[in-house]
Amino acid sequence: MKAVVYTRYGPPEVLRLADVQTPVPKDDEVLVKVHAVALNASDWEVLRGTPLYSRIGGPFRPRHHVLGSDIAGRVAAVGRAATMFRPGQDVFADILDHMGGFAEYVCVPQAVLAPLPAGMTYEQAAALPQAGAIALQGIRDKGQVRPGQRVLINGAGGGAGMYAVQLAKLDGAEVTGVDNTEKLEFMRSLGADHIIDYTREDFTRAGRAYDLILDLAAHRPAWAYAGSLRHGGRYRYVGGSVATLLQVLLLGPVIGRAGRKTVRLLAVRLGAGHLAPLVELCQAGKVTTVIDRRYPLSQVPEALRYHGEGHAKGKVIVVVE
Ligand SMILES: NC(=O)c1ccc[n+]([C@@H]2O[C@H](COP(=O)([O-])OP(=O)(O)OC[C@H]3O[C@@H](n4cnc5c(N)ncnc54)[C@H](OP(=O)(O)O)[C@@H]3O)[C@@H](O)[C@H]2O)c1
Numbered sequence: 001m002k003a004v005v006y007t008r009y010g011p012p013e014v015l016r017l018a019d020v021q022t023p024v025p026k027d028d029e030v031l032v033k034v035h036a037v038a039l040n041a042s043d044w045e046v047l048r049g050t051p052l053y054s055r056i057g058g059p060f061r062p063r064h065h066v067l068g069s070d071i072a073g074r075v076a077a078v079g080r081a082a083t084m085f086r087p088g089q090d091v092f093a094d095i096l097d098h099m100g101g102f103a104e105y106v107c108v109p110q111a112v113l114a115p116l117p118a119g120m121t122y123e124q125a126a127a128l129p130q131a132g133a134i135a136l137q138g139i140r141d142k143g144q145v146r147p148g149q150r151v152l153i154n155g156a157g158g159g160a161g162m163y164a165v166q167l168a169k170l171d172g173a174e175v176t177g178v179d180n181t182e183k184l185e186f187m188r189s190l191g192a193d194h195i196i197d198y199t200r201e202d203f204t205r206a207g208r209a210y211d212l213i214l215d216l217a218a219h220r221p222a223w224a225y226a227g228s229l230r231h232g233g234r235y236r237y238v239g240g241s242v243a244t245l246l247q248v249l250l251l252g253p254v255i256g257r258a259g260r261k262t263v264r265l266l267a268v269r270l271g272a273g274h275l276a277p278l279v280e281l282c283q284a285g286k287v288t289t290v291i292d293r294r295y296p297l298s299q300v301p302e303a304l305r306y307h308g309e310g311h312a313k314g315k316v317i318v319v320v321e
């Protein structure tokens with residue numbers, strides 16, 4: 001089969017399209033014929049090996065040689081004990097733990113697979129797992145957004161931000177989206193009430209305070225974020241710099257305590273099985289998946305560059321013919 005492989009960290013040029021052995025499913029695995037793979041910031045991070053946390057499991061060389069974690073496709077074969085699925089069934093999954101989506105076939109443990117939601121295309125389903133889980137847990141489960149609250153989403157023009165803005169609006173919040181100049185109109189089109197261009201303005205210095213800051217691109221000191229929270233407000237770090245992560249972990253428990261503010265890491269429970277509420281909203285047409293661009297498997301390097309260099313509005317999808 002064809003797969004896009006790499007053996008050392010680096011720019012998209014280290015990737016190459018190669019002929020490799022089609023994997024054989026172990027007892028509890030399912031062989032999936034991949035039809036669509038969505039790009040995530042984590043692909044870009046694990047390709048380049050930066051930030052440092054992306055090297056967990058492979059400090060010097062990548063642990064997995066094929067990237068791509070949010071997949072949708074059709075079951076081609078099942079292992080002896082994989083009784084939950086049958087060949088011909090349409091499925092989707094988040095396979096961040098083992099990757100391998102940029103390929104014609106991938107083996108997936110049956111426990112992490114879910115049936116393709118009714119009425120969804122492969123592309124729409126592939127867009128959901130990682131971005132959807134971050135948004136759902138950041139805004140609803142852990143975010144507990146209430147009507148009238150002020151919510152700021154930092155990095156709102158990307159994949160997780162696209163869903164987070166829409167969920168926060170549905171929950172009645174006043175939403176501020178922060179991203180680069182190219183994505184301002186996109187955030188507005190998702191429903192953001194206010195938009196901030198981070199290349200021109202530092203929202204932590206604007207004197208406005210929020211009930212929830214969901215941070216998909218944290219690069220400022222943790223205390224600056226705490227200073228932008230209202231009394232009882234919550235800051236949740238999802239991704240960004242290691243320096244900010246360490247500050248959140250080490251200083252988070254004490255920063256802002258006086259104002260009953262909380263500054264924490266949002267450790268997202270990933271997996272297609274946790275997405276039901278968001279899947280229902282998508283099926284009902286209340287939440288939209290915006291696919292900015294589609295690329296063939298042979299153009300994964302170009303797709304990763306487009307996404308990694310910050311042009312993607314919503315999701316970028318690799319379509320595997
Ligand atoms: N905590 C967890 O359990 C967990 C689990 C999975 C993933 N993650 C993390 O979640 C994060 C978000 O993922 P995603 O899929 O939404 O990424 P994405 O699609 O790349 O979106 C991130 C957005 O942030 C923007 N951005 C970059 N620097 C910024 C800054 N200084 N201020 C404001 N916006 C900025 C990016 O635009 P530009 O680059 O163009 O400026 C992009 O639009 C990733 O860092 C990923 O590693 C965390």
